[in-house]
Amino acid sequence: MPLAADLGTAGPPAVDRDQPIPTAPALDSGQWRRVHRVTPLVRGWKVLVAVLLVFSYQTTDSVRWVREAPGPTWLALAALVGIVVLVGFGYAGAAWWMTRFAVTDDAVHLRTGVLFRQQRQARLDRLQAVDVVRPLLAQLFGLAELRLEVAGGSGSGVSLAYLPHGEAQALRAELLALAAGLRRPEATTSDDGALDAAPGFATAPERKVYQVPIGRLIGSIVLSGATFAALVGCVVIVVVSAVTEEVGGLFIMFPVLVGAAGAAWTHVNGGVFFQAATSPDGIRLRHGLTESRTQTVPPGRVQAVSIRQGPLWRAPGWWRVRMNVAGYALEEDSQERESVLHPVASVEQVRTALWLVLPDLGVDDPVAMIDAALTASGTDGAFTPAPRRAVWVDPVGWRRRGVLVTERALVARSGRFWRQVVVVPHERTQSLAIAQGPVQRALRLASFELHSTPGPVRASVMHLDQEVAATLLHEQAVRARQARATAAPEQWLVRPDPSAQVGLATEPGEQAQEDMP
């Protein structure tokens, strides 16, 4: 079987072959740290509650039997619960003992697992985002979880849970500074003891740029599609019940209302106290009630942005701004928590949010451009629209479909009632495609697609003139390549220094360094 040897997986390795493999200075025991010792208690409760829930579900039928049972049965039951508690907390304690992490200049190392051991190393130059997450119980104990996203697919992030809140923040500052390309004040190669004494990095100063007023957040939920659907559903149920004079139908309202309340709660919980700030470390978003979350997305890590508005939000002029960040929102239900750049923005705040991601949109008049993208149709704002014959395949929204290519980004506009604008920076383009179905072919139309990392934002411009789409495809491939070549370095505080190119390093990150402001 000659083929067998040829099969397999090959790919551009993350490590540069010309350079020796960065032999991390051997991690001595002093560098390994443990998470806070209350962690097993905080985690154990979850296990305990889960076990008790399952247990109680299983034994609901036998409760009556237990009540009539003699004393020894009660004792046995209590002993069983005690054993579950002991095993649960014992395991959590063992897991705590086995969980150790260390931070070097290049990576975060994490060792976990009691029976199945795992060692994970997350490279800091691949860092996509750092979150400080505080569930309710952790907030009571003054603890926080530090989550590092490194864009490796589902479950690839590194979670350090739980640390004292202050320590988590200090560690975040340190990780971001190291990822930005700064170096520790002392060389790490010096004697062992120096590391513990090395001064940490100061937290980067931040400046608040917007926050969401609580009134508007509630208004946005009242005016949401879920509320509207629940209202319509309830009215229908009431009318049907009244006409048929059957009261039983009213009970269907209960799940409808519970569903609507659940959706509303998700939005309240994710959006309350939402505020965004800028710092040299990147965008910092804070939000959440029962689970407060502080996200830090370093510069250049936002892969794409979408701005959307449903018909109910048109009158107040509200927009929802979401983003794609590699590593975020890999599960559908985490999108609302992780990928929201602004839950309900005014037009001014849409501009600010876009500015956070793309300070330079590459047009002379960004305000006019954004306004045209949000509300205009046809050729307004220098957009290239779908041609008139697209009315045959998209009778409602064809006027809104359009694309604008600026020097820095591609802006796709669509939706007549559910308006949407997608902005993808050229250097963040992954791959491109054009597609054409039989009807489109007859009409000489084609759809243009731009592929981004997983997330809520999907960029495509449907039903363009096929020549326009083909030209766009090839021009965009060139533009994306040029933008990648001139893009800011991954280590964002390091500027490529032309005078230092004699050095051996291929990455700019190895050369120039500067101090944290």
Next chain:
Amino acid sequence: MSDGVGPFELADLPWTRVSARLVTARLLMAGVVLGVPAVAGAVAGLVLALPWVWVVTGVAVALMGWVVWLVPRQVRALGYAERDDDLLVVRGIMFRRLVVVPYGRLQYVDVQAGPVARWLGIARVQLHTAAPATDGSIPGLAPDEAARLRDRLASRGEAKLAGL
């Protein structure tokens, strides 16, 4: 690709077509999937003497005819072209698609071959970027060509690798 008009016909590019053995592989698969109901329908029709069971056989045979007509054209429409900075993959007759995958965006490349494909001597090269929507799959390559393409893509990707 013969009529030479439209955005999917890029005659000036060095297009490589995939192996005709892919036709055999796909027809074999279709033969198994459609042959079983056809035979089953025929047997049931003969044994039970129910005339309407023959409809199953008729539909299966008709589908087979359609597949025999379609698959060779589909395979002929499949192709790829290596440019200096990106790889182009074109596919489809009725629903056509042209994908541009920049080498600098490749995260990894898979080469796969099932038992039938190995017997026929073809393999599939699958390109992966950080975007799951990237549909960069080239079936029906000769093993040597698949290996060559994989190594070429890997080395080019390495040379041009950018961050995310």
